[in-house]
Amino acid sequence: AAVGSSPAMKQVKLEKESELRIEVSVNSSLRLRLLNGNAEIFGTEMPPENWLIFPPRMKFAIFTWYGATIEMQDNTAETDYVADETPMISYVNVHAVLEGRRNRAKASASDADTSQGPRVIVVGPTDSGKSTLARMLLSWAAKQGWKPTFVDLDIGQGSITLPGCIAATPIEMPIDPVEGIPLEMPLVYFYGHNTPTVNADLYRVLVKELAQILERQFAGNAESRAAGMVINTMGFIDGLGYDLLLHAIDTFQVTVVLVMGQDKLCSMLKDALKQKQNVDVVKLQKSGGVVSRNSKFRAIARNQRIREYFYGLSNDLSPHSSIANFSDLSIYRIGGGPQAPASALPIGAHPVADPMRLVPVNINRDLLNVVLGVSFAKEQDQILSSNIAGFIWITDIDIPRKKITYLAPSAGELPSKFLLMGSLTWIET
Numbered sequence: 128a129a130v131g132s133s134p135a136m137k138q139v140k141l142e143k144e145s146e147l148r149i150e151v152s153v154n155s156s157l158r159l160r161l162l163n164g165n166a167e168i169f170g171t172e173m174p175p176e177n178w179l180i181f182p183p184r185m186k187f188a189i190f191t192w193y194g195a196t197i198e199m200q201d202n203t204a205e206t207d208y209v210a211d212e213t214p215m216i217s218y219v220n221v222h223a224v225l226e227g228r229r230n231r232a233k234a235s236a237s238d239a240d241t242s243q244g245p246r247v248i249v250v251g252p253t254d255s256g257k258s259t260l261a262r263m264l265l266s267w268a269a270k271q272g273w274k275p276t277f278v279d280l281d282i283g284q285g286s287i288t289l290p291g292c293i294a295a296t297p298i299e300m301p302i303d304p305v306e307g308i309p310l311e312m313p314l315v316y317f318y319g320h321n322t323p324t325v326n327a328d329l330y331r332v333l334v335k336e337l338a339q340i341l342e343r344q345f346a347g348n349a350e351s352r353a354a355g356m357v358i359n360t361m362g363f364i365d366g367l368g369y370d371l372l373l374h375a376i377d378t379f380q381v382t383v384v385l386v387m388g389q390d391k392l393c394s395m396l397k398d399a400l401k402q403k404q405n406v407d408v409v410k411l412q413k414s415g416g417v418v419s420r421n422s423k424f425r426a427i428a429r430n431q432r433i434r435e436y437f438y439g440l441s442n443d444l445s446p447h448s449s450i451a452n453f454s455d456l457s458i459y460r461i462g463g464g465p466q467a468p469a470s471a472l473p474i475g476a477h478p479v480a481d482p483m484r485l486v487p488v489n490i491n492r493d494l495l496n497v498v499l500g501v502s503f504a505k506e507q508d509q510i511l512s513s514n515i516a517g518f519i520w521i522t523d524i525d526i527p528r529k530k531i532t533y534l535a536p537s538a539g540e541l542p543s544k545f546l547l548m549g550s551l552t553w554i555e556t
């Protein structure tokens with residue numbers, strides 16, 4: 128299109144049970160709308176005729192059960208194509224089974240055992256469509272009036288909050304195709320790194336904390352108990368990754384394991400879980416539409432996620448810059464660092480790192496650009512078991528005056544002086 132003129136439009140007609148797969152270009156956003164028929168984006172129905180604007184790099188599909196016409200900008204930098212082979216029928220069949228279990232749970236609300244709705248975990252290698260399936264199952268359930276709990280154990284990307292955290296939130300409405308999951312008040316635990324190998328013990332402890340809190344919430348809320356949960360996991364499925372999957376299945380008392388297109392993982396899990404009578408392991412086909420993302424793309428996505436936390440998806444938030452004295456803040460790392468100096472140990476013994484040790488962090492220039500978790504802990508000994516209120520980003524350190532400048536999503540005092548540090552940093556681009 129000529130400079131200044133509005134870009135040309137095109138119409139795409141979708142036959143029943145087909146989908147339009149789109150990768151928005153890296154430089155510009157994409158406008159499109161549903162002209163007629165019905166269509167959904169990862170389980171959420173598209174509103175008729177309203178224009179939707181998708182940000183650069185977004186990858187998604189518009190699926191129709193009965194046929195639809197889409198009007199969209201005709202941008203040559205964009206990738207889009209129609210596919211008529213999708214695993215959507217098998218996915219919606221899973222939804223139907225879960226729906227039956229939710230109804231049964233609701234009908235027996237007085238019985239502690241049978242009133243528990245399905246606890247679903249989605250597992251599989253990276254880029255197998257785990258997050259996408261989790262999202263569809265949640266949105267379909269929400270459309271039918273349930274409030275299922277979404278648990279995200281994927282510290283690599285993070286669909287509920289920032290990377291490096293595990294989190295849970297009730298899903299009360301189908302998930303917005305552009306905005307994603309609303310960031311309001313999720314239950315978040317700060318791990319601090321985007322791989323579990325840094326401190327697997329800490330990861331396990333946090334998973335357990337999260338599960339215990341949810342268990343308590345379910346005990347007092349028959350509605351969310353019956354709706355159950357959908358758990359998204361990391362794409363790390365070998366060795367430690369596999370152990371952590373088993374740990375999560377056990378800790379959350381999962382009843383349905385959905386394995387995305389991996390025979391080996393599926394048979395290993397079937398074998399490992401065969402003693403548990405009430406656990407179903409189901410293999411599902413991976414969608415041909417799932418886009419592989421390389422490590423550079425993932426790093427950019429993590430960065431974008433942090434920007435979005437402070438500034439909003441379309442720069443619609445106004446974060447607040449504050450200045451604090453060094454002495455007002457207590458920053459800790461969890462784990463790492465030898466328990467005792469080598470000189471204090473018997474000859475031949477190696478210092479071992481205590482994964483759960485709270486290590487105070489000295490404030491110096493190294494903290495510049497670091498993203499910290501703001502603990503809800505009131506006392507130091509509560510830090511390990513506390514969830515976090517949100518994040519701050521360090522923008523300046525003034526050593527002579529002992530002042531620290533940070534950006535927070537809003538003005539006002541931090542809920543606690545205890546801050547958690549991992550390897551999460553951000554540089555404004």
Ligand code: ATP
Nearest residue numbers: 186187188253254255256257258259362416417418
């Ligand atoms: P990871 O373990 O790395 O987090 P994942 O298994 O959760 O990956 P997804 O995030 O679900 O994979 O999918 C990868 C990418 O492919 C996402 O950007 C998603 O939006 C996109 N995608 C998934 N399904 C489709 C589809 N049918 N058509 C187009 N894009 C899709």
